[in-house]
Amino acid sequence: MTASTATTGRPDRVTGTPFTRALGIVTLVGVLWLSWFGLFVTPADVNQGESVRIMYAHVPGAWLAYLAFVVTGISSAAYLWRRTRSLTWDRIAGASAEIGVLFMGISLVTGSLWGRLTWGTFWTWDARLTTTAFLFVTYVGYLAVRNLGGSHHQRARRSAVLALLAVLEIPLVHFSVELWNSLHQEASVAGNTDVTMDGLMLFTLFLGVIVFTLMYVWLLLHRQRALALQDLVDDTGLDLAIAARRAEVG
């Protein structure tokens, strides 16, 4: 543990609190536990062999990404709704989208590595896979729009509208890819993965989901506060700047 917040005297200038520190430790322990179980304790799969171990990172990663995008959507709506309008919602939406893009990228990479080992191909035009790729690009675009500049509320309104548009378009993209796919491929490979899960493997997968969820909360809290501090840096300049400007008159 680092110095207590009481003695630093500026508890609002750091992103850590006792809660996030505890959460961080729990998450770290969880990651170690997951790695140990995933890499050593669980058996290799009958059909897939050792490559099944990728699942313990891939499935929780994908879960985390979807969770993050749902949170982005909800916080964006909360920002746009007049009675709950607050830049905190905007920063939660932005932080969540950043984490979501990161983990969606990770799960796309782990997924295609696993696919290569299992099916002999990096990619298949499965509806779920294709939608995931679209989702990834859509939120990369969302993050690009967040960085366009302007005032805080300008950024917040623009990106909140965009996030809600994404919520609308994703089901439509998924539906159309599914229709498109049904014409071409009889069996969806990713749909039945033929994993014969024993109890321990299933437990490890659930453990992964829980650990990744904790990691998400931990990252979100820190990132959201870091963004708040970034905004604060912009804002504190203001009072000083007004004073300096008034002093110019002499």
Next chain:
Amino acid sequence: MSGAQPIVTSAADGAATGSVVELIDAVALIGSFPALAGASLRVERGEILLLRGPNGAGKTSLLRLCAGLLPLERGSASVCGVDLATDRELVRAHVGIIGHTNGLYHDLTVAENVGFWGRLSGATSAEVHEAMQRMGLDGRLSGVRVSKLSAGQRRRTALAGLVARRAELWLLDEPHAGLDADGRDELDRVLRAAAAAGATIIVASHELERAGGLATRQVEIVAGQVRGDLR
């Protein structure tokens, strides 16, 4: 917030009851920079007010605040009877702002540009014609593409658009910039005529010998604040 009822009045009687512009200690930001740092100003109907001051003093920001384009951060501001703190979008229909761009479509003729603005606000073709006439753009010029016009003629085309959509308050940022002597004289003539017809005009300029003769009153902006009335 919604409890404060702005008094939105029509063009005819709006200014009769109060000042067209009333700023008290207004603060406005560009990014995090206080472009206006407590500006106070009152402008009455029919005035041609010259805002003078060096570059970066806040002239353009004051115009943009009055046009409802820049949010009011602190202080109070009312333009054409609209409270800018709560309803700055509503003021836009009453105000016309022209800066370094004229807002014209260069592939279209003068008449088509002015006619477009007229159509947006439901003006009749007679009113559009009158707007062009008042800006000295009737006759041969009306059929010329904007891309072939001189700078002064373009500026007057933009002003004719303001007339066509019946803007009450004209906010002009360096309107003489880039114009030749004839263009400047012609611009001054039409602006005086517009003010006589009831428009209120605020001109931001650092060219005193030019704009000073046009204005009915001058104020100076220094470091984001309005300095005394230099009448």
Next chain:
Amino acid sequence: MRSGTLAVARAIARRDLLVEWRSRVVTNQVIPFAVLVMVMFAFALDSDAVLERVAPGLVWLATIFSVLFLTARSFAVETADGALDAMRSAGVNPVAIFLGKSVAVAVQLLVLDVALVVAAVVLYRADVSLGGGVLLVTTILVATTGLASVATLYGGLAAGTKGRETLLPLLLLPVVAPVLIGATRATESAFGTNGIAVSEGWPWLGLLAVFAVLFSVVGAVAFGPLVDE
């Protein structure tokens, strides 16, 4: 502004089409570009049989590439001399700006699609029957409406920002996937590609119609918040 939303939208659409009529940028540059893309596809694929099979997809791919340029042009006209700012600072209803510009983009896209279908018939030996023609015209109308709406929405967001040339494709291409899929399948039926019957094409219009309605309505609502400063 004192005019109704639809009257303002009509004035804006009329003005955009007038600008195009005078400047001929879309006519002389974007449409030739689209046809050129069709020719380049033929060089790349280098087989009559393949070309005939993929002709419907290439028509819509060329359309989607072209809509990027069309939208960029539509907003370049607005930002060249600050006209979009002038409209916003005059309090023009953003719903009217969205509808007006969408209609103008849709009309230009229709012309472009006609040129592309003719190119497919000439270059790729696509064949349209009478029944297929009705399906094709309906597909083009509905798909164009959806494309124009969503392109105007994101084009307005990207207008005047730095890096707009790359931001617009990044935002737009993932969204228009349903149009590419639906319109291609419907056009395959209309062309009779791979012996697909005309009747199999009509269900895809449902997808296109949902897309068009969704983005026309949502675009009208979202355009203001997205473009306002």
